[in-house]
Amino acid sequence: MIDSRPGDAFQPGDLVNNTYRIESLLGRGGTSDVYKARSEISGRLVALKVLKAEFSGNDDYLVLLTREEGIREVRHDAVVRYSENHRTEHGLVYLVMDYVEGPALDRKLKQGPMPADEILTVCRRVAEGLQAAHDRNIVHRDLSPDNIILRDGDPAQAVIIDFGIAKDTNPGAETIVGNEFAGKYAYAAPEQLSGNTDARTDIYSLGALLLANFRGASPDIGNSPMEVVTRKAEPLNTEGVPEPLKTLIDRMTAPEPENRMQSAAEVLAFLDAPDAAPPAAPSDGGADPDATVIVPRARNADAPAATVAPAPDPRDKPAPASRGETRSRGGLFAMLAVVVLIAAGAGAWFSGALDGLLGPKYPIADPYTLIAEKRDGDGVNLTGHAPSEDALAALAGFAETGLGTSELQLASGDIPDSWGADVLALLRDMDGLNAWRVVVDGSSVDITGSTADKALQERLSAALASGLPGALTGRAEITLVPQFLAPDEVQAELDGLADCGPLTLPGVPQLGYGPQSAITVTGKVAGTATRVQLFDGLRDLAGDRNVVVDVEVLNPTLCLIESHLPTAPAGGIAIGFTVGDRDEPNPSGRFFVGENPVIDLTLPADVTDGYLSVSILDVSGNVFHLLPNINRQDNAVAGLRGGRDGDVTVRVAYPVADAGPGQIAFTVDDSTLGKSKILVLHSTAPLFDGMRPTSESAKGYAEALQAHAGVNGTRILSLDSRILETAKP
Structure with a gap:
C-alpha cells in the first residue's frame, strides 16, 4: 500500500459515484493512478484506474483508456477482467477492473532467481491468457514482470494486468508512450523500437521476462541509445538455462519476428511436447548468467553499479556433515555452554558468530x-x-x-x-x-x-x-535537488535533440515540474535512436518524476519536408486506404510487399472550391505527385466534385487491375520500405506557376515550397496528412 497525499484524486474512505468506497492507493503512474476499492452494492473488491486530472480532457489519453476497456471482451482467468469507464461529477475518468491479490513478478525478480519449474508454470498460464487476447486481435505491447501478478503467490494462477500503454508505476522500469511504441526497453521486442507490434511482440516479451525471473535480473540492454538498438538485434544470452526452458526462451525471443514462435498456441504446443521440438542453437556467451546486476539510479553518471x-x-538445505565432523562438533558442546553462559552470547548465535563451531544456523x-x-x-x-x-x-x-x-x-x-x-x-x-x-x-x-x-x-x-x-x-x-524543475531547463534538453521540428511540453505546471509531476513530450523525431536518446536524457534530468515521450517517429526525408511545409490548419479532408488487390479497407495504413495501396480522399460538404495538391513523400527521398500531374492536370475542387453535393470521395491512387489512362497505381516492393506521408494541400489557387513533374526529389520539392512561401502562405487554406507504412509480411 502507498501513502495517500492531499493532492490525490481520491482519499481512503471516499465514495466514488455512490458505488465504490476507496480503501487504499495501489500505485502511481505518469498519467493514471490505481486505487483499491470495494463496491458498496455487491461488496466486491475492485481496482480503479483513474486518469489524472490534467489528462481527463485529452482525447488521446481517453482513447488509451477506452482501448483498455475493450479488453473486457476477453474472458480468461489469466487475464484481469475489466468492466467499463466512468466519469465522476468533477470530470475524472476511471476504469473499473478486478482486484488481484498477490505479488507481481517484478517483486519476485527482486527476491532472486525463480526455479525453472515455476517459470514454466508461469509461461503456460500467461500463454493461455495471451492466446485468449490474441484471438480477439488484442496485443498487450507492454508485457513485463510488473504486469503479471501471481494470485495468492501461486505461479499456476498468474494474471496479466494493465493492457493500457500509458502506465509506469514500477520504480526503475520506465515506459515510453506514443502513437507507435509502448513497452519497457528491457522486455520490448526489437521491432517495437520501430513502432511495429503484433502477437509475436508479446511472445518475445514473455520470453524475455521469463529469462529475467529465472536469472533474478533484467536483461542488460546497454547504457546508450545506440547500445539499446544494437543489443536488441542480438539473441538473448541463455547460457546455463536448463532444458527445455532454454530452447523455449531461445525460440520465443529470436530477434527477427519470423524466426520466433509465431503464436501463444505454438508456445503451449511446445510445453505439451518439448521433446518434439528441435533444440535451439546455442546462444553467444555473455556475462555470468548466475549474476544479478543491480544498477542504482544515481544522479551522477559516474556512480558505480x-x-x-x-x-x-531457502529450500536448498545444507548438505549433512560427515560422521567425523559430527563427532568433532559433539565434543564442543561443553565448551559452548561455558561460552554462552560467560558471554551471554545469545546474540552471537543469531548474528552467525558461532557458525564456525556449530555450522551456520541459516x-x-x-x-x-x-x-x-x-x-x-x-x-x-x-x-x-x-x-x-x-x-x-x-x-x-x-x-x-x-x-x-x-x-x-x-x-x-x-x-x-x-x-x-x-x-x-x-x-x-x-x-x-x-x-x-x-x-x-x-x-x-x-x-x-x-x-x-x-x-x-x-x-x-x-x-x-x-x-x-x-x-x-x-x-x-x-x-x-530543487523542489521544482524549471520548464526552460527541460525545453533546453528538447531543443538540443530536436531533429524533425520543435519538441513541445504540453500542460506545463504553472510553478514548474514538482516532485510528482509527469513530464510529457510531444512532437516528431527523425528516427528511433533519437527517441531513445530523448527519453534517456529526460530521465536523467527528471530524477524521480515520470517521463512520457509521446512523439511520432518519421525519417530524415519526411523531416526535411516537415521543416519546409507552410503553416496551415487541418481542413477535415479524410485520407482512406484500401488494399486494391483484395478490395479490403485498411484502416491501419500499413501495406506489405506485393500489396496494392488504393488511396481515397473524402471532401467535406463545405469544401466546394479552390484547388487540391496531393503528394506522397516517399521514404526513399522522392516525392510523387498524385494530383495534379502531367497525366491528370485538373485539380480544381469543382471539377473533382463533378456537380455532387455533400461529402464526396475522390480517388487519387487506383487498383492496378482497374487503372486507366492518367490514373496512378502502384504495388509495394521491398526497395522502399518504411514510412511515407500523404500530403493534401487545399489552396485558393494553384500552388506553383507551372506543372511539377510526376516525381522529383524531396529536396527539390522542399526548395520549391520555400521559394513560393510568400505567395503560398496566403493561398493555402488547409493541410491534411496521413502516414502510409510499407513493410515485409
Whole structure:
C-alpha cells in the first residue's frame, strides 16, 4: 500500500459515484493512478484506474483508456477482467477492473532467481491468457514482470494486468508512450523500437521476462541509445538455462519476428511436447548468467553499479556433515555452554558468530547484501539478507512503519556482529531525504540520495563523510535537488535533440515540474535512436518524476519536408486506404510487399472550391505527385466534385487491375520500405506557376515550397496528412 497525499484524486474512505468506497492507493503512474476499492452494492473488491486530472480532457489519453476497456471482451482467468469507464461529477475518468491479490513478478525478480519449474508454470498460464487476447486481435505491447501478478503467490494462477500503454508505476522500469511504441526497453521486442507490434511482440516479451525471473535480473540492454538498438538485434544470452526452458526462451525471443514462435498456441504446443521440438542453437556467451546486476539510479553518471549474486533458495538445505565432523562438533558442546553462559552470547548465535563451531544456523550468503530504496512519496522497500530473527524484525518494522515493504531472507555470512544494528542506524539517518538508495555488500556500503532541503543535505553529507555507523564503510553522495524543475531547463534538453521540428511540453505546471509531476513530450523525431536518446536524457534530468515521450517517429526525408511545409490548419479532408488487390479497407495504413495501396480522399460538404495538391513523400527521398500531374492536370475542387453535393470521395491512387489512362497505381516492393506521408494541400489557387513533374526529389520539392512561401502562405487554406507504412509480411 502507498501513502495517500492531499493532492490525490481520491482519499481512503471516499465514495466514488455512490458505488465504490476507496480503501487504499495501489500505485502511481505518469498519467493514471490505481486505487483499491470495494463496491458498496455487491461488496466486491475492485481496482480503479483513474486518469489524472490534467489528462481527463485529452482525447488521446481517453482513447488509451477506452482501448483498455475493450479488453473486457476477453474472458480468461489469466487475464484481469475489466468492466467499463466512468466519469465522476468533477470530470475524472476511471476504469473499473478486478482486484488481484498477490505479488507481481517484478517483486519476485527482486527476491532472486525463480526455479525453472515455476517459470514454466508461469509461461503456460500467461500463454493461455495471451492466446485468449490474441484471438480477439488484442496485443498487450507492454508485457513485463510488473504486469503479471501471481494470485495468492501461486505461479499456476498468474494474471496479466494493465493492457493500457500509458502506465509506469514500477520504480526503475520506465515506459515510453506514443502513437507507435509502448513497452519497457528491457522486455520490448526489437521491432517495437520501430513502432511495429503484433502477437509475436508479446511472445518475445514473455520470453524475455521469463529469462529475467529465472536469472533474478533484467536483461542488460546497454547504457546508450545506440547500445539499446544494437543489443536488441542480438539473441538473448541463455547460457546455463536448463532444458527445455532454454530452447523455449531461445525460440520465443529470436530477434527477427519470423524466426520466433509465431503464436501463444505454438508456445503451449511446445510445453505439451518439448521433446518434439528441435533444440535451439546455442546462444553467444555473455556475462555470468548466475549474476544479478543491480544498477542504482544515481544522479551522477559516474556512480558505480553494484554487482550482487542471487540470494540462496531457502529450500536448498545444507548438505549433512560427515560422521567425523559430527563427532568433532559433539565434543564442543561443553565448551559452548561455558561460552554462552560467560558471554551471554545469545546474540552471537543469531548474528552467525558461532557458525564456525556449530555450522551456520541459516544458509550462507556470499556476498551478503541488503538493498534499501525509497522514492519520493513512497515507503522504504527492503530486499536482501538479515543475520537473525531480531535483526529481520527490526528492519522489517522500520520499512513497514513508513508503509513500505520488506523482502528479507535469514542468512549467515561474513559480517560483523553489529551488522544488523549498524544497517538499521544508517537507514534511520537516511529517512529524512526525499529519495535515497542504500546498497550494502558485507560491510561495504554505497549510498545515494536527494533532498530539496539544503541544510539537511549539508548536515547529512558531513555526518556520513566523518564515518558510517559501527563497522560499516563506504561512499555517500547526497544531492541537492530543487523542489521544482524549471520548464526552460527541460525545453533546453528538447531543443538540443530536436531533429524533425520543435519538441513541445504540453500542460506545463504553472510553478514548474514538482516532485510528482509527469513530464510529457510531444512532437516528431527523425528516427528511433533519437527517441531513445530523448527519453534517456529526460530521465536523467527528471530524477524521480515520470517521463512520457509521446512523439511520432518519421525519417530524415519526411523531416526535411516537415521543416519546409507552410503553416496551415487541418481542413477535415479524410485520407482512406484500401488494399486494391483484395478490395479490403485498411484502416491501419500499413501495406506489405506485393500489396496494392488504393488511396481515397473524402471532401467535406463545405469544401466546394479552390484547388487540391496531393503528394506522397516517399521514404526513399522522392516525392510523387498524385494530383495534379502531367497525366491528370485538373485539380480544381469543382471539377473533382463533378456537380455532387455533400461529402464526396475522390480517388487519387487506383487498383492496378482497374487503372486507366492518367490514373496512378502502384504495388509495394521491398526497395522502399518504411514510412511515407500523404500530403493534401487545399489552396485558393494553384500552388506553383507551372506543372511539377510526376516525381522529383524531396529536396527539390522542399526548395520549391520555400521559394513560393510568400505567395503560398496566403493561398493555402488547409493541410491534411496521413502516414502510409510499407513493410515485409
